[in-house]
Amino acid sequence: MSRVALKCPNCGSSNVVEDDLYAQSQSVCVDCGSVVSEGFLANDPVGEVYYISSIAHNSSLPAGLQRVRALCRVLRVNSEIEKLSQTYFEQAYNHKSFINVSLTKKEALAGSCVLISCRMHDWPVTVGTIAYLIDTDSGAVGAVYQETLNTLNICIPTLRFTLDENPFKLAKELTKRALALVELAADSWIVTGRRPVPIMIAATYLSWQSLQPTKLRLKMTLDKFCQMTKVDKNRPAMKRVTEIKEMLYIQQCDAKNKKTMRTKTAELKTSSKTGSSVLETERANNGACDEPNWGKRLLFAPPCVVNPKKRKRAPSNQINVTGDEEISDSEIDSYIRTHQEVREIAMTQKLLCQESDNL
Amino acid sequence: MVELSGTTPKCNHSGLNAHCFTLGSIEIICAAGELLVVHIRTDVHLARVDLHDASSGLPGTSGQTPQLFHSQAVTGTTTTALPGNTPLYNTPLTPMTPITPATPASESSGIVPQLQNIVSTVNLGCKLDLKTIALRARNAEYNPKRFAAVIMRIREPRTTALIFSSGKMVCTGAKSEEQSRLAARKYARVVQKLGFPAKFLDFKIQNMVGSCDVKFPIRLEGLVLTHQQFSSYEPELFPGLIYRMIKPRIVLLIFVSGKVVLTGAKVRAEIYEAFENIYPILKGFRKTT
Numbered sequence: 001m002s003r004v005a006l007k008c009p010n011c012g013s014s015n016v017v018e019d020d021l022y023a024q025s026q027s028v029c030v031d032c033g034s035v036v037s038e039g040f041l042a043n044d045p046v047g048e049v050y051y052i053s054s055i056a057h058n059s060s061l062p063a064g065l066q067r068v069r070a071l072c073r074v075l076r077v078n079s080e081i082e083k084l085s086q087t088y089f090e091q092a093y094n095h096k097s098f099i100n101v102s103l104t105k106k107e108a109l110a111g112s113c114v115l116i117s118c119r120m121h122d123w124p125v126t127v128g129t130i131a132y133l134i135d136t137d138s139g140a141v142g143a144v145y146q147e148t149l150n151t152l153n154i155c156i157p158t159l160r161f162t163l164d165e166n167p168f169k170l171a172k173e174l175t176k177r178a179l180a181l182v183e184l185a186a187d188s189w190i191v192t193g194r195r196p197v198p199i200m201i202a203a204t205y206l207s208w209q210s211l212q213p214t215k216l217r218l219k220m221t222l223d224k225f226c227q228m229t230k231v232d233k234n235r236p237a238m239k240r241v242t243e244i245k246e247m248l249y250i251q252q253c254d255a256k257n258k259k260t261m262r263t264k265t266a267e268l269k270t271s272s273k274t275g276s277s278v279l280e281t282e283r284a285n286n287g288a289c290d291e292p293n294w295g296k297r298l299l300f301a302p303p304c305v306v307n308p309k310k311r312k313r314a315p316s317n318q319i320n321v322t323g324d325e326e327i328s329d330s331e332i333d334s335y336i337r338t339h340q341e342v343r344e345i346a347m348t349q350k351l352l353c354q355e356s357d358n359l
Numbered sequence: 360m361v362e363l364s365g366t367t368p369k370c371n372h373s374g375l376n377a378h379c380f381t382l383g384s385i386e387i388i389c390a391a392g393e394l395l396v397v398h399i400r401t402d403v404h405l406a407r408v409d410l411h412d413a414s415s416g417l418p419g420t421s422g423q424t425p426q427l428f429h430s431q432a433v434t435g436t437t438t439t440a441l442p443g444n445t446p447l448y449n450t451p452l453t454p455m456t457p458i459t460p461a462t463p464a465s466e467s468s469g470i471v472p473q474l475q476n477i478v479s480t481v482n483l484g485c486k487l488d489l490k491t492i493a494l495r496a497r498n499a500e501y502n503p504k505r506f507a508a509v510i511m512r513i514r515e516p517r518t519t520a521l522i523f524s525s526g527k528m529v530c531t532g533a534k535s536e537e538q539s540r541l542a543a544r545k546y547a548r549v550v551q552k553l554g555f556p557a558k559f560l561d562f563k564i565q566n567m568v569g570s571c572d573v574k575f576p577i578r579l580e581g582l583v584l585t586h587q588q589f590s591s592y593e594p595e596l597f598p599g600l601i602y603r604m605i606k607p608r609i610v611l612l613i614f615v616s617g618k619v620v621l622t623g624a625k626v627r628a629e630i631y632e633a634f635e636n637i638y639p640i641l642k643g644f645r646k647t648t
Contacts, residue, residue, distance in 0.1 A: 127595045142596035155587055192579050193598035193615040294574050295616075302576050302615045321516070323540030332548050335498050335513065342495055 010034040061093055067110040071133060075114070077123055084117040088152060095151050107134045108144040115145055119156045128197060177207035181244065188247045188300040190240065201231065202240035243303055254299060468638040472569035472621055472630050476532060477539040480565055483526040483547055484558035492522065495553050511546060518542040522550065526557075529565075536564055536627070567624040571634060573617040578644045582613070586640070602637065609633035613641070 006016045008029035015030040027036040068089050072082040089110060092098050098109055111130040118125040127145065131138035149156065181203040185191050191199055205225050209217050222241055226233050295305030337345070489509045493501035501509045508521040518532040518539070528546060533539035543562060550557040579600045583592040592600040599620075602611040607629040612620040619637065624630045 127593070138595065142593065146591070146593075146596075149591075186580075189576055189615065192576075193594055195595050295576075298576075304614075305576065305616045321535070321537045321541050323537035323544075325541060327541075327545055327548050331515075332545065332552055335496060335549050336552055337495050337497050341497075345494065 006036050008032060008034060008036055061090070064089060064093060064106055064110055067107065068113055071110060071114045071130075074133060075118070075125060075129075077114075077118060078121075081114075081117045081121050081123060084120065085113045088113040088116055088148070088154075091152055092148050097147060097151050104136060104140070105144060108136055108141050109148065110134070111136075111141055112145040112148045115141075116148060116152075116154060116156060120154075126197060174204070174207055174211060177211060178203040181207055184251075185240075185244055185247065188251075189302040190243050190247060192302065193304075194240070195236065198234050198236035198240050201226070201234055201237040202244055205237075205241060206244055247300065250299065468573075468635060470571050470573065470634070470638070472571040472619075472634050474534055474567060474569050474627065474630070475620075476566075476568040477534070477536060477564060478529065478531045478566040479533075479536075479539045479543060479563060481528050481530070481543045481547065481562045482558075482560040483522075483528055483550060483555070484560050485526050485556050487522065487524050487526055487550065487555055489522070489524050492550065492553055496549060511549070513542060513545055513549075516542045520546045522546070536567075539564065564625060566622065567627065567630060568620065568622045569624070569630040569634075570618065570620045573619065573638065573641055575617050575645045576615055577613060577617055577641055579613065579615055581644050582640070604633050604636060606636075607632050611637055613637075617641075 006027055007014050008016055008031070011029065011032040011034075013029055013031040016027050016036050017030055018027055028034070029036055065086055068085050069082065072085060092109055092113065093106075098106070101109075111134045115125055115127065115130050117123075127138050127142055131141045134141070148154075178200075182191065182199060185199060185203065201222075205222055208225070209220075220228075222238055223233060226237075293305075293308065295301035295308075489501055489503075489507075492509050492511075493499045496509075496511060498513060499509050499511045506521075508523045511520045511522055512518070513520075516533050516538040518530055520531070520543070521529040528543065530539055530543045530546065533542050540562060544559060547557045547559050579592050582600055582602075583590040586602070589604065590600055590602050599612045599614045602613055604611060608623060609621055609629055610623045611633060612622075614620075619634065619641075621630045621633050624633070
């Protein structure tokens with residue numbers, strides 16, 4: 001972002017910079033954040049007025065670096081991350097896999113470099129956020145991200161699940177409770193393989209309800225909660241809420257059962273006959289996972305195992321062939337049209353062509 | 360049973376009324392662990408026997424070269440018949456160790472990955488007119504604006520082929536190497552019947568995909584921490600962990616449910632080897648609660 005010789009009408013500061021991140025360039029006051037001017041109107045030598053589009057869509061290296069810097073400023077990352085992302089961008093830009101790609105891909109590359117540097121410094125940023133900032137699909141960003149990792153041969157540490165990048169602005173207590181809920185969810189297989197944002201939303205919603213379980217809070221639906229907190233609606237978040245509630249219920253039941261089991265096992269241990277049966281039931285609970293729905297045997301299992309999607313599988317033809325069998329003529333003939341069929345199809349195609357020409 | 364022990368001078372065989380001995384080679388073929396009776400057939404031509412004299416020779420031979428049949432039981436051998444086995448006439452009979460050692464149960468997983476898809480290519484060796492093929496074949500679709508190849512399907516084995524105008528063809532969907540080859544041959548036959556001089560050159564399996572279930576949940580976050588150099592786990596992008604094994608060069612998709620998909624193999628053995636390599640690693644992340 002370059003400095004512009006303007007004064008901010010709001011606070012009078014002369015610390016006004018040009019922000020090239022968005023579709024049209026904006027002059028923004030650094031001190032108070034107000035937009036001083038948007039877009040530019042310019043006079044060409046003939047006298048016509050036209051609108052200069054933002055240089056953010058320029059495909060050169062300096063423009064790309066400016067984009068990287070703009071993204072870093074929006075995310076408010078520290079200078080180390082900003083420097084690292086610029087280094088990565090320079091390295092990747094000149095690599096053969098990114099030298100002649102489309103503008104969208106170059107923008108995605110800028111976003112990926114910022115994402116990688118954030119990950120290296122354990123700064124929580126999701127792919128979704130980057131995709132939103134550069135206005136592309138998160139799948140596209142993800143693909144470029146993977147490609148960049150391979151090209152630059154980077155090995156990133158795993159992102160620890162924290163609530164720093166939570167869409168909500170949370171108080172300390174709420175953060176603690178939400179974090180504890182997320183840890184519980186992770187232990188009971190709700191988190192593995194799932195997208196993090198819906199889990200964060202669900203955990204925050206449930207901890208908010210549990211901190212002050214008034215009628216008003218308990219009656220509020222997740223959608224209304226998101227509306228109230230100005231967070232985008234998220235359909236998977238509702239499913240996560242249900243799963244976390246189920247998990248808490250099972251834990252509660254299990255705790256109650258364990259208390260009764262403890263007293264029962266104490267009684268059983270006095271009689272030597274039933275000792276072996278206790279061992280057997282324990283073994284049955286922990287060991288046998290050979291049946292088709294082994295998930296139902298365990299106390300907690302990944303939801304995709306407990307409720308598997310019933311797929312109608314075509315009967316697997318275990319035909320033993322050698323690959324060199326005789327191929328019957330009749331079978332091959334069944335795949336070839338008769339002369340009459342060919343004539344009819346050719347005629348129909350002609351008629352269709354004529355109709356489309358007439359139209 | 361006649362015992363042949365050591366050589367005896369010709370003169371002692373005067374009782375046989377013959378004049379020479381010639382021994383042919385013997386071949387011992389044994390099956391594993393079997394006690395066999397081996398017939399050693401030798402041609403004996405005894406001295407002072409005029410082969411053209413019909414009256415000489417052993418009774419019952421009627422003028423043919425006298426033959427001695429010797430039976431000897433071969434004990435204690437557990438060798439399997441190897442192809443191209445040379446006759447063991449000159450070597451002493453020694454007991455041999457079994458060729459296939461038993462795999463200890465603790466080492467093998469007991470789970471065999473099932474092949475789900477085979478991709479193969481073949482060169483039909485001639486230029487093809489895709490419009491003609493699309494017009495005259497019932498099971499073909501051709502949309503040049505979308506894709507520059509004819510998509511043909513057959514019912515048995517249930518496969519799909521992409522046939523290009525250069526004469527090259529890709530066959531997908533088969534569940535075994537032999538099925539893929541048979542399917543490719545059927546497609547080539549269809550193209551042949553449509554009037555093109557199709558051949559069947561350079562058939563090659565390009566990719567094999569297998570899948571299996573270890574039947575326990577897997578902590579993907581733990582696996583990516585310990586095997587960082589090989590794993591890529593981005594739950595925002597894909598729910599499974601992508602494990603790129605170096606030896607054999609196979610890519611595995613590992614899911615939290617315990618299901619594993621193996622791909623990138625050129626031969627079946629690579630899939631099996633890759634799974635046997637990953638199974639002990641996955642067992643390390645097994646959690647029953």
